[in-house]
Amino acid sequence: MxxxxxxxxxxxxxxxxxxxxxxxxxxxxxxxxxxxxxxxxxxxxxxxxxxxxxxxxxxxxxxxxxxxxxxxxxxxxxxxxxxxxxxxxxxxxxxxxxxxxxxxxxxxxxxxxxxxxxxxxxxxxxxxxxxxxxxxxxxxxxxxxxxxxxxxxxxxxxxxxxxxxFDFNEPGKIDLEGFMEKNFHFNVQLKRFAYLTGRSLATFKRDFEKIYHITPSRWLQQRRLQEAYYLIKEKGKSASDIYIDLGFEDLSHFSYAFKNKYGVAPSRL
Structure with a gap:
């Protein structure tokens, strides 16, 4: 139930x-x-x-x-x-x-x-x-x-x-780069990241691209794949062990994105 x-x-x-x-x-x-x-x-x-x-x-x-x-x-x-x-x-x-x-x-x-x-x-x-x-x-x-x-x-x-x-304050504007490095592996909508960094969605996207020179969605995928490469190559983790923890919704999507970026399937790394 x-x-x-x-x-x-x-x-x-x-x-x-x-x-x-x-x-x-x-x-x-x-x-x-x-x-x-x-x-x-x-x-x-x-x-x-x-x-x-x-x-x-x-x-x-x-x-x-x-x-x-x-x-x-x-x-x-x-x-x-x-x-x-x-x-x-x-x-x-x-x-x-x-x-x-x-x-x-x-x-x-x-x-x-x-x-x-x-x-x-x-x-x-x-x-x-x-x-x-x-x-x-x-x-x-x-x-x-x-x-x-x-x-x-x-x-x-x-x-x-x-x-x-009884603290009714909403999140204040915080360091966006530090927050994203800490929380990139959470698979939530961009509006949640924006809210938690004290920004509107539009301001979040604008501030993000000033820092990273790339869209938030594209950066999130690249950062997650970078972490996946490290965990598989250096720590001996398997794709099935890490894809959810890194914010990917399913294993096939993760494997496709990984191979597209690195030219090799995660299982062959």
């Missing part, structure tokens, strides 16, 4: 369940996520640091980040997790009602944070799990109440998290 949204329109809570097969992917995280690993494990990377979430682990994933993930079912079992999406409007409403505000910048820069075990976390998540049943739908008012409960629990157990939850 794939991820089941616990709300019919805009999901704010979701239950994921997969059988026997690993699921791999990557995504832009637009909202903070408070999650609980029920069974199986999740490997997550922001391109710089990798973290593994095992059964009974709780996680907090920060918004405006790019992450890669691998969902691994338990041996002879399932991958199961629950995710609560703390959207900006809910957090703004909470901030105005209760007077919580960010008072500084959160020191940790990781996209994903493993939260220490906390009985309140588990009791909260267990109160949500029954709603994954096909014949139960969460009412909007009840959903809002559960989101507020999640925020209060996070604030009580980890007070410093307010500097993440």
């Amino acid at each position: 794939p991820t089941k949204q616990l709300h019919s329109e805009r999901p704010k809570m979701a239950y994921s369940c997969y059988h026997t097969r690993n699921r791999e992917g990557e995504q832009f995280v637009p909202e903070h996520i408070f999650g609980y690993q029920i069974s199986g494990s999740m490997m997550m990377s922001d391109g710089q640091k990798e973290i593994v979430f095992n059964p009974d682990d709780f996680r907090f994933i920060r918004r405006n980040n790019l992450v890669k993930f691998l969902k691994i079912p338990a041996p002879n079992g399932d991958f199961k997790s629950v995710s609560v999406y703390l959207d900006q409007q809910t957090l703004r409403n909470f901030s105005m009602e209760y007077g919580f505000k960010a008072t500084g910048h959160y020191a940790g820069g990781d996209a994903a944070i493993k939260l220490p075990p906390q009985p309140l976390y588990k009791s909260f998540m267990e109160s949500i799990i029954p709603y994954q049943s096909a014949d139960i739908t969460i009412d909007d008012k009840l959903q809002d109440l559960k989101l507020r409960e999640a925020i209060l629990i996070l604030l009580q157990s980890k007070p410093e998290i307010k500097d993440i939850l």
Whole structure:
């Protein structure tokens, strides 16, 4: 069973369940996520640091980040997790009602944070799990109440998290070259790269071509192929091991692009 949204329109809570097969992917995280690993494990990377979430682990994933993930079912079992999406409007409403505000910048820069075990976390998540049943739908008012409960629990157990939850600033304009060298392997739309570097899409493309004298799409493919060549030639990696990690959607496209650039198939390098 794939991820089941616990709300019919805009999901704010979701239950994921997969059988026997690993699921791999990557995504832009637009909202903070408070999650609980029920069974199986999740490997997550922001391109710089990798973290593994095992059964009974709780996680907090920060918004405006790019992450890669691998969902691994338990041996002879399932991958199961629950995710609560703390959207900006809910957090703004909470901030105005209760007077919580960010008072500084959160020191940790990781996209994903493993939260220490906390009985309140588990009791909260267990109160949500029954709603994954096909014949139960969460009412909007009840959903809002559960989101507020999640925020209060996070604030009580980890007070410093307010500097993440109530920081409503959008990404500022940052060094484009440094950002792209760090994140070129993420297969996301150009508008996401533009947003995360504090630019409109048009400004991003203009600034990019001033630096690289080439279009972003063409540079991304060349940079990914350059990294692939290094990993295969110098590190002995196989094409099937690296093509997804480098932002290619399928192996055949990667092999074709590689041969077109280097004149030899990756398997023959």
